[in-house]
Amino acid sequence: SKDSTPFITFVLGGPGSGKGTQCAKIVDTYGFKHLSAGDLLRREIARNSEYGSTILDTIKEGRIVPSEVTVRLIRREMELSDNHKFLIDGFPRSEENRISFERIIGAEPNIVLFFDCPEEEMVKRVLNRNQGRVDDNIDTIKKRLKVFEALNLPVVNHYAKKGKLHKIWAVGAEDEIFEQVRPAFAGCEQ
Template sequence: VCRGAPPPGGEGSGVGEAPPMVGALLRRLGVIQGVALLMLCSSVRGLSVFSSLRAPSLPRAMTRSVLHMSGGQVDAAPDTLHKVIFVLGGPGAGKGTQCAKLVDDFGLVHLSAGELLRKERASGSPDGQLIEEYLRDGRIVPVSISLGLLRQAMDGDAGSCFLVDGFPRNWDNVEGWNELMQDSAEVLCVLFLDCPEEEQERRLLIRGETSGRSDDNLESARKRFKTFHQETMPVVGHYESLGLVRRVPADGMQDEVYAHTRAALLPLLGDPAEEDSGTLRQTTEK
């Protein structure tokens, strides 16, 4: 079971009434402007802002931090929030391999957006053919489908900490997540596996000899690389600007890469040799 850090200011922090105008403005503003408005509102005596009214691309954790720094108040995140670590990297970066090692080491739950989509495709559902076309062409599947599958999987395993592999892959995914999941899930960090394209291509060609996947071929791989650079890297940059990215060099051997991965997440997850597996170390600000 994962536990997030308690909200600054301790339990029982009050929540004030935010005027409708504040909520409307927050929904229309970007990250920088949203932060500025949150700090301005929280500096006004007697005014608090609901976390649900934060800017669309502003994570819950950052909203709490901004309001805490400025002396404002924010509602405590309920214990029922799903705890999520996004795992991003190009095709062949080793996301599945590293997630499997993290599951063994920390007892986390691995959800691969790609695997969920492939299972849905194979199930013969109405979305199956559409998913097949998107995957074959190296395009990103509509967020409504991906998010529906992810949410169903998370709701079926309540109380766990999830490694969400291969999502969000574009800005539409980010906005969809913030719109549909911000009140039921908390993003703890983004693990980014940084691997040169040449190494990714080599791995994909080797994997394609045995995987049987329709997208494990050179033509599809190059389409996926193009999509990754154009659509996913801006997402990584967005989360990096929020201080949420843990960047790991991923061009080495599996165990070498995992040593970097483990070191990057250890401060957040805690050492499984010292704590219960999968339990987040609770921290309080001094």
């Protein structure tokens, strides 16, 4: 219920590493509320909100939306949810994102998953996706990969040092990858 302390999982990995795909399986198996930061930002674009056009420009360039905007969207979804188990997908993308979340939400993640995928595989998957995302073109993908390497890997290293990181080899069949995800949630079976 709303009274219990949130149980937070961060899901990290480069563009096309399979975060969204594996999150769907985690939701089905372990009953988390899925919050994709990218989906929340795309929803702001679609509803033409105050920050919509800035978010669109940022996503087209593969850059990171200011932390305060993203954290506010995540916080609102957490407050609105009856669930207390959250799967936060594609966030935090930088140390600044991470520090901002910890300050504003006042909590750290219990678990951090990292989907480790070779760049050429990520490029192939994103170019094959065909769902009309404005950032699924080769120019933007190259920028997303650079930003990921420069800004997201420090976050991964931070949680590795804290002993919270579950690194998963993200190549192979979806179900095989999920078998590597399961041990992170040992004890979370519903």
